[in-house]
Amino acid sequence: xxxxxxxxxxxxxxxxxxxxxxxxxxxxxxxxxxxxxxxxxxxxxxxxxxxxxxxxxxxxxxxxxxxxxxxxxxxxxxxxxxxxxxxxxxxxxxxxxxxxxxxxxxxxxxxxxxxxxxxxxxxxxxxxxxxxxxxxxxxxxxxxxxxxxxxxxxxxxxxxxxxxxxxxxxxxxxxxxxxxxxxxxxxxxxxxxxxxxxxxxxxxxxxxxxxxxxxxxxxxxxxxxxxxxxxxxxxxxxxxxxxxxxxxxxxxxxxxxxxxxxxxxxxxxxxxxxxxxxxxxxxxxxxxxxxxxxxxxxxxxxxxxxxxxxxxxxxxxxxxxxxxxxxxxxxxxxxxxxxxxxxxxxxxxxxxxxxxxxxxxxxxxxxxxxxxxxxxxxxxxxxxxxxxxxxxxxxxxxxxxxxxxxxxxxxxxxxxxxxxxxxxxxxxxxxxxxxxxxxxxxxxxxxxxxxxxxxxxxxxxxxxxxxxxxxxxxxxxxxxxxxxxxxxxxxxxxxxxxxxxxxxxxxxxxxxxxxxxxxxxxxxxxxxxxxxxxxxxxxxxxxxxxxxxxxxxxxxxxxxxxxxxxxxxxxxxxxxxxxxxxxxxxxxxxxxxxxxxxxxxxxxxxxx
Amino acid sequence: xxxxxxxxxxxxxxxxxxxxxxxxxxxxxxxxxxxxxxxxxxxxxxxxxxxxxxxxxxxxxxxxxxxxxxxxxxxxxxxxxxxxxxxxxxxxxxxxxxxxxxxxxxxxxxxxxxxxxxxxxxxxxxxxxxxxxxxxxxxxxxxxxxxxxxxxxxxxxxxxxxxxxxxxxxxxxxxxxxxxxxx
Numbered sequence: 001x002x003x004x005x006x007x008x009x010x011x012x013x014x015x016x017x018x019x020x021x022x023x024x025x026x027x028x029x030x031x032x033x034x035x036x037x038x039x040x041x042x043x044x045x046x047x048x049x050x051x052x053x054x055x056x057x058x059x060x061x062x063x064x065x066x067x068x069x070x071x072x073x074x075x076x077x078x079x080x081x082x083x084x085x086x087x088x089x090x091x092x093x094x095x096x097x098x099x100x101x102x103x104x105x106x107x108x109x110x111x112x113x114x115x116x117x118x119x120x121x122x123x124x125x126x127x128x129x130x131x132x133x134x135x136x137x138x139x140x141x142x143x144x145x146x147x148x149x150x151x152x153x154x155x156x157x158x159x160x161x162x163x164x165x166x167x168x169x170x171x172x173x174x175x176x177x178x179x180x181x182x183x184x185x186x187x188x189x190x191x192x193x194x195x196x197x198x199x200x201x202x203x204x205x206x207x208x209x210x211x212x213x214x215x216x217x218x219x220x221x222x223x224x225x226x227x228x229x230x231x232x233x234x235x236x237x238x239x240x241x242x243x244x245x246x247x248x249x250x251x252x253x254x255x256x257x258x259x260x261x262x263x264x265x266x267x268x269x270x271x272x273x274x275x276x277x278x279x280x281x282x283x284x285x286x287x288x289x290x291x292x293x294x295x296x297x298x299x300x301x302x303x304x305x306x307x308x309x310x311x312x313x314x315x316x317x318x319x320x321x322x323x324x325x326x327x328x329x330x331x332x333x334x335x336x337x338x339x340x341x342x343x344x345x346x347x348x349x350x351x352x353x354x355x356x357x358x359x360x361x362x363x364x365x366x367x368x369x370x371x372x373x374x375x376x377x378x379x380x381x382x383x384x385x386x387x388x389x390x391x392x393x394x395x396x397x398x399x400x401x402x403x404x405x406x407x408x409x410x411x412x413x414x415x416x417x418x419x420x421x422x423x424x425x426x427x428x429x430x431x432x433x434x435x436x437x438x439x440x441x442x443x444x445x446x447x448x449x450x451x452x453x454x455x456x457x458x459x460x461x462x463x464x465x466x467x468x469x470x471x472x473x474x475x476x477x478x479x480x481x482x483x484x485x486x487x488x489x490x491x492x493x494x495x496x497x498x499x500x501x502x503x504x505x506x507x508x509x510x511x512x513x514x515x516x517x518x519x520x521x522x523x524x525x526x527x528x529x530x531x532x533x534x535x536x537x538x539x540x541x542x543x544x545x546x547x548x549x550x551x552x553x554x555x556x557x558x559x560x561x562x563x564x565x566x567x568x569x570x571x572x573x574x575x576x577x578x579x580x581x582x583x584x585x586x587x588x589x590x591x592x593x594x595x596x597x598x599x600x601x602x603x604x605x606x607x608x
Numbered sequence: 609x610x611x612x613x614x615x616x617x618x619x620x621x622x623x624x625x626x627x628x629x630x631x632x633x634x635x636x637x638x639x640x641x642x643x644x645x646x647x648x649x650x651x652x653x654x655x656x657x658x659x660x661x662x663x664x665x666x667x668x669x670x671x672x673x674x675x676x677x678x679x680x681x682x683x684x685x686x687x688x689x690x691x692x693x694x695x696x697x698x699x700x701x702x703x704x705x706x707x708x709x710x711x712x713x714x715x716x717x718x719x720x721x722x723x724x725x726x727x728x729x730x731x732x733x734x735x736x737x738x739x740x741x742x743x744x745x746x747x748x749x750x751x752x753x754x755x756x757x758x759x760x761x762x763x764x765x766x767x768x769x770x771x772x773x774x775x776x777x778x779x780x781x782x783x784x785x786x787x788x789x790x791x
Contacts, residue, residue: 006630006637008647031650116650139644139668172670173630173645175637250668325673346674346693350657351620351686383654461651568655584732 003178009170012140013079013107013163014040016147018047021184022077022105024069025053026062028433029462030081031116032170033109037079038465041475047181053474055465058399058433059084063091063106067160070104071197072188075151079107082123083398087434089126092160096130097207098196099158099214102186103151106132106162109170112293112321116167118381118398120319122295127162128271131211133218134162136270136292138247140174146268149223156221157214166293168244168321215272224269226277233263236286239331240298242267245291248324249331256328258335267292273301282307289334291316291327309334355386357569358587360530361454363501364425365392366565366595368452371511372421378405380426380435383461384454387425389566400434402426406449407442421515422449428484429459429467436491439523443492446522450514453525455484455498456532464535472537488525495524502530502543504594533587546590547604552578554600565595611641612665613754614672618691619683621653624736628681629660631740634763635755636664646670659691664754678751683722683739685709700751702743704735718746725784734781741785757786 007015014036017025027037037053044051052069056062059080066078080088085108092106108126111117127134135150137143143165154161195203218224226240229250239262241249246266253259265281267273270292281288282304289309290299295318296311309315316322316330325346332339355362365387368377379385379393380402387393395405402424413419426435431453439451459465466472471481488496495517499510507528514524531538555578562572562579569585570592578600592601615632619625629645636643646661661672677694680687680701688703695701697714705719722738729738744757760782768775 004637006633006643034649115648115652139670168646168670171647171649173633173643173647174670175643244670247668247670252669323673324669324671328673341675344674344693346672346691347659348690348693350659350690351655353621353651353654353656356622356654383651386651386654461654 004175005178006173007140007144007176008035008039009140009143009165009172009174010035011039012144012174012176013147013165014043015176015178016144017077017105018043018049018051019179019181020148020151021075021182021186023051023074023184023186024066024076025051025079026056026066027079028056028059028062028084029459029465030084030109031462032111032167033079033081033084033107034462034465035170036107037474038463045475049181049184055474057468059088060091063088063095067091067095067100067104069188070100070102070154070160071098072190073102074186074188075103075184077105077107079109081117082108082110082121083118084108085123085126087399092126092130095160096132097204097211098199099207099211100154100160101158101189103154104160105147105150105154106160108162108164110164110166110294112166120294122293122297123162123164124270124297125295127164128297131215132160132162133215133224133269134164134271135224135268136164136243137169138242138244138266139169140172141176143169144176149268153218153221153224157218159211159214159218164243166244218269219272219275221274225274226268227266229264229266230259232260235262236284237334238263238265238281238285238288239334240265240267240281240288240290242270242292242298245293245322245327248322248327249291252324252328252331256332256335256337258331258337262335267298270297271301273298278302287334289315289330291322291330293322294318352389353386354389354566354568355383356533357567357585358533358589359383360456360501360528360532361387362390362565362567363504363530363589363591364452364454364507364528365390366591367501367504367507368392368423368425368511369564371508372423372450372515375421375423375515376409378402378409378422378424380424380430382427382430382454384425384427390564393425399430400426400438403435403438403442403451406451407438407445407447410447410449411445419448421519423511423515424449424451425454426451427460428453428455428457428469429465431484432468432482436487439488439491439493439525442523448518449523450511450518451523451525452511453484453488453527455527455529456535457529457538458532458535460532460534464532464537466537470537484527488527493523493525495521496527497525498527498529500530501528502589502591504591543589545588546593547588548581548586548590548592548601549604550579550581551600551602554598555579555596556598556600558598560597561592561595561601565592567592610665611754612667613663614677615662615679615681616672616677616691616694617660617662617681617683618687619658619736621655621658623658623683624733625658625660625683628736628740629662631760631763631767632662632755634767635759638762638766639755639759641665641754642667644670657687657690679743679747681739681743683736688717700747702739702746704739716751720785722785726781729780729784731777731781734777737778737781738785741782741787744782745786757782
């Protein structure tokens with residue numbers, strides 16, 4: 001078979017996994033890594049291989065399940081975005097010491113830019129901290145090849161291996177070769193060995209020593225050694241690149257006419273950097289330009305600092321994505337060339353993202369602001385972070401922090417005569433992921449706040465993956481449904497009520513009563529339940545289509561609806577022009593009927 | 609034959625920028641050309657600015673540099689101002705706009721009222737495919753696209769063969785753009 005297919009980077013990664021005998025795969029969704037697991041299941045269904053694939057409740061749980069399958073001798077993988085690895089960092093640090101039996105890959109996608117993340121952190125730094133090797137692909141095709149390479153490396157040294165693609169690899173598409181799925185007849189086996197799998201501190205010290213020996217071996221491991229991209233070039237200048245910066249640099253060097261003049265080295269394994277490569281650079285080069293995203297991992301391993309031009313020298317930016325035009329300017333200056341045109345950004349600022357027309361979160365936020373106009377609004381990670389546009393999100397940090405931040409504000413203001421009301425919002429998937437421990441804590445400490453769980457029965461932002469309450473798994477298989485109400489009650493919450501946010505008057509009144517309860521008694525929970533409109537798997541909750549129109553006489557173009565509701569189907573006319581309804585965008589939720597202070601939005605009928 | 613083309617496709621989340629990019633990329637694949645694209649996923653897809661880069665031929669980088677794109681397909685009027693900086697001198701831009709647009713650089717520019725055509729064919733969400741049809745029908749000679757209407761139809765057949773009703777609607781939208789003429 002010598003077929004080529006157009007593949008998304010994440011799909012090329014999953015193709016590599018299926019071709020190389022991955023038997024267990026776990027993940028928690030997060031951009032830009034979300035498509036790895038679903039496309040893996042598609043390959044598995046097409047190839048009919050033996051594989052357990054599952055979304056886990058969070059990255060820590062996902063990591064521990066996948067890692068343990070590798071302890072039992074199978075090939076496995078866990079995928080996540082970079083901030084997900086923060087959640088899974090606890091098992092990561094220990095797994096590095098204990099090592100693996102079967103190949104274990106941690107596929108951790110970084111997001112320089114950042115395009116869809118809270119941080120630009122470099123997961124290669126996490127690999128360095130854990131003392132495990134990391135591979136840095138430049139393209140979908142290379143990411144796929146690195147799966148085979150990674151499994152071989154993992155099994156040769158009995159060590160977890162990280163693959164670190166970035167957004168430009170995950171969300172690139174490329175024509176990629178499809179290879180046959182290798183037959184895999186591994187059987188699970190677990191050899192009890194307390195000194196390794198249940199190591200106490202004394203044994204951990206020995207494991208640490210053996211980890212250092214493994215790393216020394218890996219820094220001489222030939223299959224992952226740096227590539228010399230242009231063997232024809234010679235001289236005492238050298239450029240060292242990795243990841244997608246390598247892809248940019250190859251094109252840039254050719255376009256600048258430097259391909260035959262400056263040696264270009266592509267590092268496949270930024271940590272540990274190959275010892276022979278470091279010696280080679282230091283003995284043959286006068287100046288070494290290192291371009292990598294987003295921290296200077298490679299440059300910090302080159303001992304002779306005086307020769308290195310990179311992040312530390314200020315030659316390469318330390319923040320933001322390194323675009324090909326930046327590399328063009330950096331390389332030209334390094335080579336002493338002048339560019340014919342100055343480097344200007346090709347993109348002007350565009351339109352900010354917003355909640356979809358008909359999104360139930362918009363209705364919830366509008367109601368919260370009506371019920372508690374002067375509250376402090378803590379929120380969380382998901383589509384609903386966009387409640388920011390509506391002035392209904394004051395803070396967010398990371399998964400689950402809406403609840404703990406509410407607790408922090410409450411304790412800070414507890415003795416203040418003007419103690420503000422606090423309303424926290426977080427989604428159903430985020431509640432399962434990291435909200436439960438914080439909610440238990442709020443019960444124990446009797447934190448006076450209202451938690452609104454925005455329950456759209458899906459993980460919406462990342463592409464509608466199921467949650468523990470969806471009742472289905474990644475392949476559509478039925479699963480046990482975990483009920484949020486019972487969980488909330490189990491945490492010790494005594495006020496928990498559910499309402500449809502589309503029913504605006506009822507929802508406002510429920511939030512008001514929850515706030516009253518929180519002022520007098522303790523933490524209160526409101527569950528705002530209405531399915532995500534983008535989630536085609538949820539068909540049971542159809543809402544009648546409510547046709548609305550703008551009364552031209554009553555609309556005085558105050559733009560209250562535009563500013564405080566921001567529905568994309570409400571279009572501002574010019575100054576003094578009435579607002580219009582975009583028939584292509586309107587989903588007929590009817591929530592805007594309750595928004596206009598002049599009552600200019602009127603109901604026509606509900607005939608669809 | 610060595611083909612090298614770089615095309616930027618720009619719009620907002622929900623317009624189907626990714627779908628058009630995918631069709632063009634599949635068409636290139638079917639013609640045996642190497643393909644690289646770069647796409648916007650995640651939060652921006654919620655109505656924010658979405659831009660795709662499509663590179664056909666011998667490239668390593670998935671991103672297009674300023675002044676390097678052969679063309680810009682702009683699915684909204686404001687997409688031109690946002691992304692004109694990618695287009696090279698002598699390149700082209702085709703913009704979805706009800707009104708004629710001013711040139712934003714040293715390249716050819718044409719407006720095409722895809723919103724009105726979408727309304728007239730009763731499919732308001734087909735602006736992306738109408739614009740694709742418009743580009744296929746309008747560019748020729750030195751600036752001709754790497755693929756033809758037939759190539760796109762073949763890619764479409766492969767992409768949505770499972771749902772014949774969709775295929776018909778999509779093909780009709782592309783044909784409407786192909787046959788139509790700018791205002």
